[in-house]
Amino acid sequence: MIRSLPNTRPYTLGFKLYVILFFVFLFAPLLITCVLAFNDSQFPALPWKGFTLEWFTADLPERVGIFHDSLNLSAIGVSFKVAFWVSILSTLVGTCGAFLFEQENFRLKQALYFLMLAPLVVPGVILGISILLFANTLGVFFENTFNLDVPLFRPGFWLVVLGQFSFISTLVTLVVSARLKKFDHSLEEAALNLGATRLQVIWHITLKFLRPAIIGAGAVAFLMSFENFNTTLFLVGSQSTLPITLYLQVRDGSTPVINAVSFLLIVGTSMLAVVNLTLSRKKE
Amino acid sequence: MNAARSRITLPFLIFVTPVLMWLFLLIVLPHIDLLLMSFRIEDDAGAMVWSLVNYLNFFDEPVYWRTFTRTAVYAILTTMITFSVSLPVAFYITKVVSPRFSGFLSLLLLMPFWVSELVRVYGWMILLRESGVINHFLLRAGLLQRPVEMLYNDITMVMGLVYTSMLFMVVPLISVLESLDDSLIEAAYDLGGNVFSIVTRIIIPHAMPGIVSGGIVVFMLTLGNYLTPNLIGGKNSLWFTEQIYNQFIASFNWNQGAAFGFLLLILSSAMVWIGLKLTRQKLSQVVQ
Incomplete structure (x- = not known):
């Protein structure tokens, strides 16, 4: 049954086999995507026709590698910009949220806390359409009353940033709150006794203590934003993010360039994940 | 915290302003707008009037409510399959494998989920399609005479949905099972319990908080999924998010899209609420 109990051989072997199959199931699609990025064939399929880097580097009429593919390159650029702003905004607001719910007392705190958790249980599609509708309502209102055309209220870059920010901030709040719970308040009290103001204490002591959690949350926010599809789908304007661009390409047929992009994504995210994990381990 | 802090201070204002702006401008007001918009239609003169038509359409048109029920049923099915696949894995990692490997295995488990959902679905597409890798091997092995299309059916779609959301079940299960003594x-073993009775009377009751939080997240993610049903589900196997997308885009x-969105929101909130009530838990405990 468990380690400390005698187990029959079929039980141990069967269980091991199940877990091995599970991991094969988990990794097969990713491995095959990576392998086929290097296949010298016009289609992302077997048979293996030899190793090539052309799906990354080529700039031929029938074969444009990812490094020359302006559509995907510009989508990667947009995704980086969106993820940059989302991680900055959500770390700022999420950290404020953590302080608000951990260190302050006010009326309706429970209700506000519940509201802060809500984006976790609202499907991303709903967040997307409700923000789209509200932005449109505001846009119409501003145009009718002030005769102003506000670009922010039309689908586009900043609406995507706001849409992703709306639920990623909840995650940052939870991560930073968890760290703030472990904070030793005698440090704060000592600083207050020595004449520091509350804001000085927060700036010099509490935020220093929270730094690993904030950086970690920022990295996760970056990744979540970079990969977001559901909310972005409804808010995207002429500047498409990478998941949306890839989705349109996959839907309408596929070339090994998509494998090459996927390979870069897999390598990039795994590296970010490993760095994040080792950093958080060191700090623990 | 002491009562002296309850008056309004500068730090409080600094913290509360961005949070209130975030929650009211991006969560509360948009959802109120969604609700209001769902009750409005354009009349013959082109003016917007209040009406229940958007909701009546949902019940009049069989394709809408059938898709809705279908989505709900498949989301529940997916949640149950995800749970049954994940429990043995979580149990193996926490209780069976030697402790040296358990940290490594749980890390390995997380890796695929850092990668974009689109890439994972794409991976399944290259594996399973008619010209795909699995067909290639089956043909070479002589097990098949001609390639079979394995995509675009409900079984593959459910498998894809299970694959996509598995992490959100395995991680909470691992953390509750770690706390099981x-x-x-x-x-139980010494007293003669067999595997079945140990699982149903000790492991599952102890793991209930993890099962509920995993189940809620998996259910909600599956219900709101667009990519997987759209890319590997059949052309006639509509998902409700696709109906919303069609109305909008x-x-x-x-x-009409707002009404559909609101119905989906009610369904997902109701399921979350039922899940919490049945197990007498609070949302704030579950998300921890």
Whole structure:
């Protein structure tokens, strides 16, 4: 049954086999995507026709590698910009949220806390359409009353940033709150006794203590934003993010360039994940 | 915190302003707008009027409510399959494998989920399609005479949905099982319990908080999924999010889309609420 109990051989072997199959199931699609990025064939399929880097580097009429593919390159650029702003905004607001719910007392705190958790249980599609509708309502209102055309209220870059920010901030709040719970308040009290103001204490002591959690949350926010599809789908304007661009390409047929992009994504995210994990381990 | 802090201070204002702006401008007001828009239609003169038509359409048109029920049923099915696949894995990692490997295995488990959902679905597409890798191997092995299309059916779609959301079940299960004292299982074993009774009477009751939080997240993610049903589900196996998308982007009937969105929101909130009530938990405990 468990380690400390005698187990029959079929039980141990069967269980091991199940877990091995599970991991094969988990990794097969990713491995095959990576392998086929290097296949010298016009289609992302077997048979293996030899190793090539052309799906990354080529700039031929029938074969444009990812490094020359302006559509995907510009989508990667947009995704980086969106993820940059989302991680900055959500770390700022999420950290404020953590302080608000951990260190302050006010009326309706429970209700506000519940509201802060809500984006976790609202499907991303709903967040997307409700923000789209509200932005449109505001846009119409501003145009009718002030005769102003506000670009922010039309689908586009900043609406995507706001849409992703709306639920990623909840995650940052939870991560930073968890760290703030472990904070030793005698440090704060000592600083207050020595004449520091509350804001000085927060700036010099509490935020220093929270730094690993904030950086970690920022990295996760970056990744979540970079990969977001559901909310972005409804808010995207002429500047498409990478998941949306890839989705349109996959839907309408596929070339090994998509494998090459996927390979870069897999390598990039795994590296970010490993760095994040080792950093958080060191700090623990 | 002491009562002296309850008056309004500068730090409080600094913290509360961005949070209130975030929650009211991006969560509360948009959802109120969604609700209001769902009750409005354009009349013959082109003016917007209040009406229940958007909701009546949902019940009149079989394709809408059938898709809705289908989505709900498949989301529940997916949640149950995800749970049954994940429980043995979580149990193996926390209780069976030697502790040296358990950290490594749980890290390995997380890796695929850092990668974009689109890439994972794409991976399944290259594996399973008619010209795909699995067909290639089956043909070479002589097990098949001609390639079989394995995509675009409900079984593959459910498998894809299970694959996509598995992490959100495995991680909470691992963390509750870690807190389960081995001696409980040892005692049950010594008293003659078999695997079935140990699982149903010790492991599952202990793991309930993890099961509920995993189940809620998996259910909600599956219900709101668009990519997987759209890319590997069949052309006639509509998912409700696709109906919402069609109303918004294809027919440009935002009011109808808002009504659909609101129905989906009610369904997902109701399921979350039922899940919490059945197990007497609070949302704030579950998300921890």
